[in-house]
Amino acid sequence: xxxxxxxxxxxxxxxxxxxxxxxxxxxxxxxxxxRVLLIDRAEPATAGASFGNAGHIACxxxxxxxxxxxxxxxxxxxxxFGGAVDLPVHRWVALAPWLAQFxxxxxxxxxxxxxxxxxxxxxxxxxxxxxxxxxxxxxxxRHGHYALWRGPHAAERAARAARAARAxxxxxxxxxxxxxxxxxARGGQGDAAGLHYPDSGHVIDPRQLAVALAGAALRAGATFxxxxxxxxxxxxxxxxxxxxGQIVPAAAAVVCAGVESKRLLAPFGVPAPLTAExxxxxxxPGTPPLIDAPVLHADHNIxxxxxxxxxxxxxxxxxxxxxxxxxxxxxxxxxARLHTFxxxxxxAHAGWVGSRPTLPDYLPGLGRAPGEAPLFYAVGHxxxxxxxxxxxxxxxxxxxxxxxxxxxxxxxDLMRFGTARTARR
Ligand SMILES: Cc1cc2nc3c(=O)[nH]c(=O)nc-3n(C[C@H](O)[C@H](O)[C@H](O)COP(=O)(O)OP(=O)(O)OC[C@H]3O[C@@H](n4cnc5c(N)ncnc54)[C@H](O)[C@@H]3O)c2cc1C
Numbered sequence: 001x002x003x004x005x006x007x008x009x010x011x012x013x014x015x016x017x018x019x020x021x022x023x024x025x026x027x028x029x030x031x032x033x034x035r036v037l038l039i040d041r042a043e044p045a046t047a048g049a050s051f052g053n054a055g056h057i058a059c060x061x062x063x064x065x066x067x068x069x070x071x072x073x074x075x076x077x078x079x080x081f082g083g084a085v086d087l088p089v090h091r092w093v094a095l096a097p098w099l100a101q102f103x104x105x106x107x108x109x110x111x112x113x114x115x116x117x118x119x120x121x122x123x124x125x126x127x128x129x130x131x132x133x134x135x136x137x138x139x140x141x142r143h144g145h146y147a148l149w150r151g152p153h154a155a156e157r158a159a160r161a162a163r164a165a166r167a168x169x170x171x172x173x174x175x176x177x178x179x180x181x182x183x184x185a186r187g188g189q190g191d192a193a194g195l196h197y198p199d200s201g202h203v204i205d206p207r208q209l210a211v212a213l214a215g216a217a218l219r220a221g222a223t224f225x226x227x228x229x230x231x232x233x234x235x236x237x238x239x240x241x242x243x244x245g246q247i248v249p250a251a252a253a254v255v256c257a258g259v260e261s262k263r264l265l266a267p268f269g270v271p272a273p274l275t276a277e278x279x280x281x282x283x284x285p286g287t288p289p290l291i292d293a294p295v296l297h298a299d300h301n302i303x304x305x306x307x308x309x310x311x312x313x314x315x316x317x318x319x320x321x322x323x324x325x326x327x328x329x330x331x332x333x334x335x336a337r338l339h340t341f342x343x344x345x346x347x348a349h350a351g352w353v354g355s356r357p358t359l360p361d362y363l364p365g366l367g368r369a370p371g372e373a374p375l376f377y378a379v380g381h382x383x384x385x386x387x388x389x390x391x392x393x394x395x396x397x398x399x400x401x402x403x404x405x406x407x408x409x410x411x412x413d414l415m416r417f418g419t420a421r422t423a424r425r
Contacts, residue, residue, distance in 0.1 A: 012037035013400060014241050014250035016229045016264060019050035020206065020389040021378050022256035023214040027134070028393035029400060030220035037250065038214065039243065041228040045210035048258045049354040049385060052281050054314040055305045056145060056294045057124045057201040058387045060170045062117035064362035065382075066106040077301070079316075079330070084301035086318040086330075095319055098275045101360030101417070112363055115411035117168070119364070119391045124201045126390045131209075134216040139209050141306075144198040145294040146175055148183055151191055157298065158193035165197070172197055182290055186342025202294045204308045206386055213389075229257075232264050234373040252374035252400060259322045259357040261379040268369040271417040272379055276322035276355035281314040282334055283307075283349045300337055313338055313345070318353075326353040358382040359417075366395050366412035376400055377414060 013029055015022045018040035026038040038044075045051050077083035087095070105112065124142060131137045149157040158174075165172045175194025183192050203209045218224060227243040232253055234240070239253040255264045262272040289295075289306035296303045302315040315334050318327065331351035338345040359365060359380035369375040378396045381388050395412075398405040 011035070011238065011249060011251040012223070014039060014239065014248075014253040015256055016232070016241070016253060017048070017256035017258055017261070018042075018044035018210070018214060018224065019048040019256065019258050020045060020210040020213070020386055021050075021258070021381060021392060022254075023210040023217070024130075024389035024393035025254060025256060025378060025396050026217035026222050027130070027213040027220070028390075028397040030217040030222040031133075032397060032401065033221075034400075035251075036217060036222035038217065038222055038224045039227055039229055039241070040224075041226065043226070044214040044224070045207045049279075049356055050210050051207050052314075052352040052354045053206050053279075053386050054281070054294065054303045055203045055206050055307060055312065055386065056303060057127060057140070057203065058384060059120055059124050059200045060165060060197045061384060061387070062120050062168050062170065063113045064105065064109055064116050066102050066360070066362060067109040068106055071103060071106050084316050086316065086320070086327075088320060091319055091321070095275065098273055098360050101273060105361035108361065112361055112411065115408070116363055118407045119388055119395075120384065123387045123391050124199065126394070127201075130213070130390045134212060136212045139203050139205065139212060140201055141204060141292065142201040143291075143293040144196055145200045145202065145296065146179065146194055146196050146291065147296040147298045148175070148180075148192060148194040149298050150187070151299065154191045154193035158195050161298070162195055165195075170197065171199055179291055186290065187340060188342075200294075202305050203386065204306070208308075209386070210389075229264065231267070232375065233267060234375075237372060237374065239373060239375055252376065254376040254378060254396060254400065256378045258379070259355040261357065261377065265369070265375075265377055265379075265414070268371070268373055268375045270369045270375075270377065270414050272365060272377070272414055273360055273417055274357050274380055275319060275360075277358040277382065278316065278318040278320050278322075278353055278355050279314055280316050280318075280326065280330055280334060281312050281352045282331065282338065282345060284311040284313070284338070284343055284345050285309060285349075287311045287344055297337075297341055302334065302337060302341075304338075304341075304343065311343065313343070322355045326351060356382050356385070361416075364388060364392060364412055365414040366392055366399070366409050367414060368399055370415065379414075
């Protein structure tokens with residue numbers, strides 16, 4: 001092992017947050033022989049978004065969401081009109097700066113796409129290689145995923161989506177007549193059209209995936225500590241990690257605290273305009289899948305993924321405060337929709353809500369704080385944290401080690417949101 005530029009005897013690289021991003025990074029650093037201390041207030045991948053996501057390895061989502069078309073048409077997707085996007089009125093003032101940056105980013109989508117695409121496109125292959133290395137290949141299924149449309153405009157919508165995918169170099173195929181027949185048989189007759197995206201994939205349990213990566217890190221010598229990190233402070237060329245009233249010096253620290261990362265980064269002058277983009281899931285134990293791959297019911301933005309012993313249906317982009325109680329009406333509506341698609345969705349499962357950590361330009365934040373302090377961050381993975389966990393971990397392991405990352409990480413530097421001085425105010 002090479003000497004680490006930040007390590008001194010007896011000190012760790014502290015990773016704050018054991019969601020899938022922190023767990024993947026703990027593995028990536030530990031496998032290189034680094035001394036890693038992974039810290040979370042809860043057991044790995046139980047407290048944040050990494051517990052409850054859709055399990056989709058979304059290699060087709062190469063473009064960041066903000067674009068001029070979204071600015072013109074988002075209102076049609078509002079929950080008010082039966083859609084999946086909720087921008088509650090009481091949040092408008094608090095969200096205004098984030099929304100202004102979203103609008104700005106919409107006109108930079110073309111410029112931002114190559115950066116995101118470079119991370120996303122190889123993600124399934126990167127995850128497959130990582131799982132092979134840690135001897136858990138069964139966690140990933142590479143059957144691609146399907147998008148289905150219903151109603152009189154179904155074929156036209158599918159054709160439009162196929163054209164959009166082709167323009168980005170994403171492969172699609174027509175969904176088989178058998179699948180469309182099965183979908184009609186379950187969820188009422190009428191027109192249906194579908195596309196298969198063969199290069200994506202899904203994991204059979206998102207939590208297990210993060211736990212497997214954390215487990216591999218522990219086997220390689222990492223330590224896990226369950227504690228709330230109250231603050232990170234510069235300690236000369238080290239970082240002070242204040243947890244449970246004690247300050248523990250770390251050779252370096254990486255903030256991977258999901259939507260709660262902003263507070264930990266602020267003392268270092270790093271701006272992290274993260275918002276909670278909340279999503280919901282419902283589970284259907286014992287229900288057979290339409291096919292062994294995620295199915296996106298595209299008209300309603302609901303994705304149903306086969307997971308170990310159950311189906312998981314996820315939906316909604318709710319711009320509510322992180323930690324606010326779940327909106328039971330959304331869970332009831334998701335359940336009702338699933339019934340119309342022919343899924344037996346018992347009322348036994350109460351539903352789950354979690355916060356996607358989202359930056360206004362929908363690029364992740366990967367980098368190092370300016371100045372001397374060895375403070376790094378891997379945040380803002382929005383809808384793609386499961387997909388990007390391993391690729392981001394490889395980038396971060398290189399940055400922490402002081403070697404060139406496997407791709408150009410400059411577009412992910414959080415200083416794109418302002419200067420250090422702006423962030424301190
Ligand atoms: C409904 C839904 C569906 C999704 N579907 C997909 C999908 O199909 N594919 C995909 O790629 N992505 C998907 N995502 C996105 C993905 O789940 C997230 O991007 C990803 O989980 C973010 O991981 P993270 O590790 O950054 O954050 P989190 O998983 O939120 O983890 C952050 C961790 O930091 C800890 N923490 C925070 N602050 C502190 C502190 N001060 N001290 C100690 N610990 C702290 C928290 O306890 C938590 O465990 C989905 C998200 C949702 C909500």
